[in-house]
Amino acid sequence: MDKKQGWSASAASAKSQVVNALDALTPVCAPFAARWDAEADRRAKLRTPEHLKALLKAQKDHNSARSMAAQAKSQRRTARAASNNPLNAARRAARTADKAARQQQSSTKAALKAARREYPATLRSLAVRAHALHAVPASVASWVLSADHGLTVWPVSVSAGLVGLNAAALWLGRRTPSVQLDDGLSAEERQLMTRLDPAYWVANAPDRGLSGTVTTPPEVTAGGIRCGVRLDGPWTVKALTDKADSIRALLGARTGLRIRITSGTRGGWAVLSLATRQATDGTSSLWTPKLLPADAGLMSLGLDTETGEEVLIPFDERLLVSGASGTGKSWSTRPLMATAHLRGDLVLIDGKGEEANVWEHVCRVAVEAGEIRAAIDEAHAEMTRRKRDMKRRGLSVWDGAQLTVVIDEGQVVLALVNGDKDRLQRLIELSSLGRSRGVVLWWATQYPVTDGSAPGVHKMIAPNLLTRFSLRVAGTTQAQVALDDCAHYAPNQIPEGKQWRGHGYLKGYGPRMIRTWTLDDDGVRSLPVKSWQGPAVPVQMVKAEAPAEDTKQVTNRDRVLEAVRDGARTGREIADRTGLNKGTVSRELGQLVKAGALRRAEDGAVIAGGAA
Incomplete structure (x- = not known):
């Protein structure tokens, strides 16, 4: 090893030790920083223009009252000097005026104090004043005493040290630990494990309104920290969930940390999960044909972020995929579409058009209004043809290749066919009657609502889409449609940011987040080319070829x-x-x-x- 490499290794080791030391100190300073920020935020919210106006008026009234009190006091002294008789009319009038002026001064002083409380100084300026109050006398004292010996400058050093200590504690408390310590836990996880310990929890829970709850020793899993919570007395899982903010404050957890509270395996118990890590960290999200399940009735959606297990969903079931713009909806749907393309036939009805640019050389796509209408008609005609074929062969379920019709964006497609009752009815029938005939509808939308002037999914289609996956959506109304009776998973609370793209919840799977597979443009283009074509004129074909009893x-x-x-x-x-x-x-x-x-x-x- 040369000198340069040795110096780099020494510097890296020293840097690692410094970072580890800072990470160990961060949890100690976090409560101080949290209290500081809370008080600073409280003061900032009180400093409104209305409160400032009230403060200025109170100051003006108090100054005026002080002036009047001083004037009345002077007049009283003058009257006393002019006459020795305490019952003199002038002295009595001056005494009464002085008493009234002093009462007015006292009243305005109390009003000024209240106005100052309503419009307080910022915490930073208050700290500067406090340090200055210490530093100025200390500097004077040091200067006076330094004539005898040099050791008397300590007051200035103490004042400067307090300023530095205050700033350092705030910086450390606001710092986010990132490194792994020797035992595999980050400093953040160490702090949370300490506060989840039953001894700490029981001692401090009453201060946060959590008296009657007791934790079990926490454990670190691949998906973060988990511990049980015993619910005594009137406590329920729902009541504990409503206290999530109090739990976050008790643990001193950062605002961005996902905290999930679910029911335990038996009554009177809840499970508290803190997503300090993900089981999918370090695992590639790229989908390849190797991920096709051996069971042809299933397809792979992604990985469970808490357990790392693969999540499978039915292949032949109708599907609703919801997600706001930028949440990775198209990327999450691509692997499912690739599965449908490799196992059968795929038709993409793209209301926006961007996704079709990648798929148009691989499968049948429809973008323009005429293409979309034709694709709907042909898929419906194929469904009808299969019905006749199944009747002729005595089948109850289609035994051939599946035709998957993917609609993205649903709002645009609905707006196109909204005035066409016949074609809208064909879409509804595709969702309600197609599954047993091997024609399956998958619906994707940014706007999972069924009401209003521009719904993302039709109210007669949504109930037929039994498999539902939701990325982040805008609000609780969208979450209700996106996940139906599992809206309490709260997909509207999924954090924003690139690192959360492709993360969502599956209806019925449980409130565990799933990271979906992704497929890039090159992966789509590498798929085999296979463009499905249905009957060009469904009505004419039925009249020409179908038996008389089928044309009714x-x-x-x-x-x-x-x-x-x-x-x-x-x-x-x-x-x-x-x-x-x-x-x-x-x-x-x-x-x-x-x-x-x-x-x-x-x-x-x-x-x-x-x-x-």
Whole structure:
């Protein structure tokens, strides 16, 4: 090793020791910095123009009252000197005026103090004043005493040291530890583990309104820190969740740290999870065909950030992908589209057009209005053709290749077909009737809402999209549509930033975040070329080739019967799939049951009868 390498190694070692020392001191100074910042923020919020105006008025009134009090006092002295009789009218008047002026001065002084509290000095200026109050007398004392010996300059040194100590403590307390210490824990994790210890928690929890909760010894997992919390008395998991801010304050955790509170394995217990690390750290997110599951009925969505396990979702299920602009929605959808392309046929209906630029040389894409209408018509015609084929062969589920229709952006496509009732009905039927016929609809949107003038997904389509994955969305309304009854996962609270792109929640999987796979442009272009083409003129083809009994108009009874064959078991499910109102569904069900085409099971579910 030459001198240069030795010097570099020594410098790196020294730097590492310094950083480790700073990381060890950071948790000690963090409470001081937190209190400082909280007080500074409180003072800053009080310094409003209204409070300043009130302070200036109070100062003016107090100065005027002081002047009047001084004048009244002077007049009283003059009157006393002019007459020795205490009952003299002039002396009594001067005494009364002096008393009133002193009372006014006292009142305005109290008002001035209140105004100063309402418009306080900044914490920085207050600290400067405090240090100056110490430094100036100390400097004078040092100068006076330094004539005898040189050791009397210590007051100035102490004052300067206090200033430096204050600044250093603030810097350390606000610093974010980043290095790993010898035991594998960061300084932040050490602090959190210490405060999650049952002894510390029980001693300090009452101060934060958490009396009656007790933690278990915490453990560090691949996804961060986890510990159990025993809930005594009236405590519930929901009540503890509402106290998340108090828990963050008790732990001294940074604002950006994700804290999750879930139910334990038995009643009276909750699980507290702190995402100080991710199990996916250091793992590539790039998707390759090697990630295709052996089970053809599944496809890989991504990795669980807490356990590192691969998350699989049904391949032949209708899918809703939600995510605001910039959250990585297109990148997250690409691996799923590649899976559909390799296993069957893929049609991309791209309302915006940018994603189609990459896929247009690989699969069938539709961007312009005419192309989108044609793609919808052909997919619906293919679904109808497969229905006839399945009837001819006596099948209940399509046994051929799956045709996957991906719509991105849903809002643009809905705006295009909104005035076309027939084509909108075809989209609805694709979502409700296509699955059993091997035609599966995947819907992606930035605006997961079903109401308003520009919905991102139609209210008759959304109930049919059973598999739902959501990246970060704008608010609670979007979260409700994006994850349905799992909206409490709170995808609207996923942090912003590039490091969180492609991270989201899967309905029914649990409130554990998933990091999706990604596929770059070159990966898409390397896929085999296969462009699906359906019937060009579906209506004419049906009239020319289909038997006479298949060309009849589809009735409400046919739709109800198809919905039951597609898996619907209740009147509500049938109404959601067909778009018919409940009264019509009930009437048609009664007639179908009476005719023997359907029958009801013991639990009330509707199933196909012997004549179906």
